[in-house]
Amino acid sequence: MTAKRPTIPDVFTHWFSSKAWRLRPYQKQMLVNKDKYKVTLLIAPTGAGKTLSGFLPSLVELTENQHKGLHTLYISPLKALTQDIHRNLLQPIEEMALPITAETRTGDTPSHKRQRQRRKPPHILLTTPESLMLMLSYADADTLFGKLKRVIIDEAHSLNTNKRGDFLSLALARLNTLSPDLQRIGLSATVAYPQTLGAWLAGSENTAHVIKVKAGKKPKIKIVKSKARIPFGGFMARYAIDDIYHAIAQARTALVFVNTRAQAEMLFQHLWEANTQALPIALYHGSLSKEQRRKTESLMATGELRAVVCTSALELGIDWGDVDKVIQVGAPKGVSRLLQRIGRANHRLDEPSDALLVPANRFEALECQAAITAIKKGQLDGESPQPGAMDIIPQFILNCLCSYPSTPEALYKEILNATPYQGLDKDDFNKLWQFTLDGGSALNAYERYQRLTKNNDGTYSPANKRVIQRHRQNIGTIVEAGRLKVKRIRRGNQGKVIGEVEEYFAQQLVPGDTFYFAGQVLKFEAIRDMQLHAKPAKAKEAKIPSYAGGQMPLSTFLADGVRDILANPSMWRNLPAQVKEWLGLQQAFSTLPSPGQLLVEQFPFRQTHYTLFYTFDGRKANQTLGMLITRRMEKMSIKPLSFSVTDYGLSISAVNRISEAQLTTLFQPDILGDELEDWMLQAPMLKRSFRQVAVVSGLTEQRYHAAQKTMKQVTFSTDLIYDTLREHDPDHILLTVARADAERELLDIKRLANLLIRYVGKTTLVNLEKVSPMAIPIVLDVRSEQIKGAGAHAMLEQANLYAEAESMLDEVRALLS
Incomplete structure (x- = not known):
């Protein structure tokens, strides 16, 4: 029996021919089965045309049949990705002169355009989870989404195990209520557990049809x-600045990834100092202005x-063909x-990607090697899904009721x-x-928390327009630390x-302090109207802005890989010679984990x-373990x-x-x-x-009207409400939710529990007369995510610590000889 051939309009066939492209087998599958499955998950490597595959069924349908209103909704986790996909989508639409409109709708979209999109929506709308939830809060949501045929969730793997993914799953459930025949397509490149991701994507449908495309050439990765x-220790890899710059100079275009925004600012400065060839190097992270990012x-x-030089803001789906080095x-x-x-x-697909890993310290060299080994074996890691975060539910309830009772x-x-x-x-x-109704027994006396009113037919609605306005201005799951706009002053206050x-x-x-920001040195002038005013300056001792929530946890899978390397x-x-010598000294002087x-x-x-x-279980679990063990x-x-x-x-100590x-x-x-309970x-x-x-949950808000509350x-x-609830309503649901959140987000209790159970009765105590080689970076704790003092002073301090570390290692060498 021969496979069914997809029907595709001639204009598409001619366009593919003009590009010297042909439909890949999985793209044909997407077209043939476009009406067969309610939920499809396409897993395809980067460069395989995955995004076009997701859009193809909609582009063909819209070309063959007239459709009035919104037909396809595309959801991405990043505004930058939304813009990039929109640019790439417009190319085939314009080149084939298709009768299709496609627009973006994010937090950066002007209000007049948002209003026009609700009155006269495009055929394809590209948006983010937060903007989607906001659109679902309006009274015309049933009209806007009632004829929706398809929703495409890009980079789905980045959403299914976190609070933002919980938020999106509720938005998808709402879309399904408004348009019951809606089809869902998930797109992803790196998925450790396809069936788990498919189940998240499917919702009440329970299962997804999974199409997995064979991976292309394995990447070439070197340390x-x-x-x-x-x-x-340390986290900046300053020792390798010349090596990084040389790699950039040898590449056509390079993306230099770091893990935090503070690192991005600092590394950019170091590269600029090393930029003897005046190469055009830019900086990109989420705290820069929209204009800077768009440029x-x-x-x-x-x-x-x-x-x-960029953070995770550019790791998902951005499709720049000239990038030949990461x-x-x-x-x-x-x-x-x-x-x-x-x-x-x-x-x-037929050519390997090229990557260079630059560990910032010796332990990180082990981490890099463990990752290379796993990639060669085709192994991936991924977090296991958890029950949905409950603080989102009051927000979702209110969001639905803002639309209709x-x-x-x-x-x-x-x-x-x-x-x-x-x-x-x-x-x-x-x-x-x-x-959601009235705040609960300890808060229901306050008018502020009387958010819902009961209608004659037994349904509920928001109590007034002020409740709706407060809600819409604070939609989302990302609680920002208090922020100030940075205004670069040229003359006067302009x-x-x-x-x-x-x-x-x-x-x-x-006043007079200097700091690095947006790739330049600025001198602090004053804070006016929630703006930090600063002027360009020349300075060698500038501070580095630090940002909350930038740390990434070491994955359990990668931690296991590091343990395997140490034991074998x-x-x-393939490790750097200095790292091999360090491990050899550890083996001779003490023992290896x-x-x-x-x-x-x-x-x-x-x-x-x-x-x-030596736990290898990440900072959060180790921090919690330290608190508990010291108490005992x-x-x-x-x-x-x-x-x-x-x-x-x-x-x-x-x-x-x-x-x-x-x-x-x-x-x-x-x-x-007992220790955990007492401490918490x-x-x-x-x-x-x-x-x-x-x-x-909407108990308080960060924004109201034009005002932004400070942190x-x-x-x-x-804090005041917390103390009130603890005293007068200790069983309040938000106290329960806060406890669960702390255990999951701040303490990593699940991972710590696994660690304690795994090694109970399996500890090896080694008594030594000196600090062991592997202990040096941990006891000195030379790694720091935040630099709050002058840059030069911090660097000098680190240099002293490195000198002390080398001295300790010399003592070990002397003892062994």
């Missing part, structure tokens, strides 16, 4: 071979830039994330259609409904806004006793003094040594009982978690 000394995107699209500076933190970034180079029963059924919420308990829903910095960074500045010297051959045992080292250092736990050590009269953490381990028996008592899963009740993190929950104002308000 930089630098003549400079690789530091023991960089345009210059990249036309091939006018040699390199862009440089990852710093640890990749995850195999799938690294592969996603490498996929931005060389968008051709409904009942709690109808909304509960609708929420159950979203995969993350299929197990939502009815009692929990009722509590969240009550909170100038241009070039981006944003966080409030707490701005509060540290005094045969896998060291093994996958089945938890290595714990103990040694005297700085007039105290240090204990080192205190009860055991070991007298802990301090602790420090990295992704790789936890070091604790104490007055007394610990014995084998004490170690067994310390490292037990029951530490997550005293720690400020529950208030921090409650602040996030309060904003997302100090939001914190004061939510």
